[in-house]
Amino acid sequence: MNEIYYFSGTGNSKRIAEDIIEHMPQTKLFSIADVRNEKIETQAKTVGFVFPIYSLGIPRIVEKVIKTMEFQGTKFIYAVATMGGNYGIAFEQISKILKGKGEKLSATFSLTMGSNSNLFMKIPGTGLISSEEEQEKLYTSALEKLDTIVDCIKNRIELYEPDIKFSSKLISGLATKAFIGGLSKYDKGFRVSNCIKCGKCAKCCPVDNIEMDENGPKWLGKCEACLRCFNMCQNKAILYGKMDEPEMYKRYRRNIDIVTMD
Ligand SMILES: Cc1cc2nc3c(=O)[nH]c(=O)nc-3n(C[C@H](O)[C@H](O)[C@H](O)COP(=O)(O)O)c2cc1C
Numbered sequence: 001m002n003e004i005y006y007f008s009g010t011g012n013s014k015r016i017a018e019d020i021i022e023h024m025p026q027t028k029l030f031s032i033a034d035v036r037n038e039k040i041e042t043q044a045k046t047v048g049f050v051f052p053i054y055s056l057g058i059p060r061i062v063e064k065v066i067k068t069m070e071f072q073g074t075k076f077i078y079a080v081a082t083m084g085g086n087y088g089i090a091f092e093q094i095s096k097i098l099k100g101k102g103e104k105l106s107a108t109f110s111l112t113m114g115s116n117s118n119l120f121m122k123i124p125g126t127g128l129i130s131s132e133e134e135q136e137k138l139y140t141s142a143l144e145k146l147d148t149i150v151d152c153i154k155n156r157i158e159l160y161e162p163d164i165k166f167s168s169k170l171i172s173g174l175a176t177k178a179f180i181g182g183l184s185k186y187d188k189g190f191r192v193s194n195c196i197k198c199g200k201c202a203k204c205c206p207v208d209n210i211e212m213d214e215n216g217p218k219w220l221g222k223c224e225a226c227l228r229c230f231n232m233c234q235n236k237a238i239l240y241g242k243m244d245e246p247e248m249y250k251r252y253r254r255n256i257d258i259v260t261m262d
């Protein structure tokens, strides 16, 4: 048996995990959000992690789950990152955790699928939410890598994304640290305008971080910054920070249905 553990805010990573499984039916799919408080002991022959890049690293919840996992007889561990365009130190982070457990990261893949966030738009090079046409193009070209990914997993072929420059590693390390350090306050930036109190955002949050009260959604301080709530609200009622540029009102919904229809 094979296993894939995925985390996905807006559906890109879940879509890719499901695309892999379509070619590898003997694979069980686990949502990292659903198993985040479990002690996982896996006996799967191949284990994959599929996740989005956050601030040039891996999401906190992904790090937490990999750290607590135990591998018993696993032969091939791989990582697939979906991203706006820069994977930073994500694969190094996973490799380091696995090394500490006497395991090896045997293959890494990055798929540029477009950014689901405009919140860092003032930071050059972080990517912005692209047009729907561009999102389609990116998704189609990401799928072109699928055969290689499946071939590597099936035949246990080691293949790695290129190592990044030393200076980029330093920057990525700082960016990741600052991001994780700021997560407990991240959801203080959310507010609502024209909310119809449908409660869908609360129902869809992967880590149950939203409660409804008489004013609409209330964020509880354990946000993973996945931006599912921000992007999925059909009324665009969820705003973040200043919203002082028209770009801030764009939303990313290419694959959102796959994580909001559960
Ligand atoms: C908080 C946050 C930080 C992000 N940082 C990066 C980044 O450093 N590099 C990058 O290429 N994409 C970044 N992105 C974009 C996502 O990695 C990308 O859109 C991903 O495909 C989303 O996957 P999902 O739909 O499975 O959540 C970031 C997105 C969010 C929400």
Ligand code: SF4
Pocket (backbone or CB within 6 Å): 192, 194, 195, 196, 197, 198, 199, 200, 201, 202, 216, 217, 232, 233, 234, 235, 236, 237, 238
């Ligand atoms: S913010 Fe959007 S999804 Fe959430 S309750 Fe209001 S209208 Fe519904």
Ligand code: SF4
Pocket (backbone or CB within 6 Å): 009, 187, 204, 205, 206, 207, 208, 209, 210, 219, 222, 223, 224, 225, 226, 227, 228, 229, 230
């Ligand atoms: S509150 Fe919103 S951004 Fe935070 S984890 Fe939940 S859905 Fe994601």
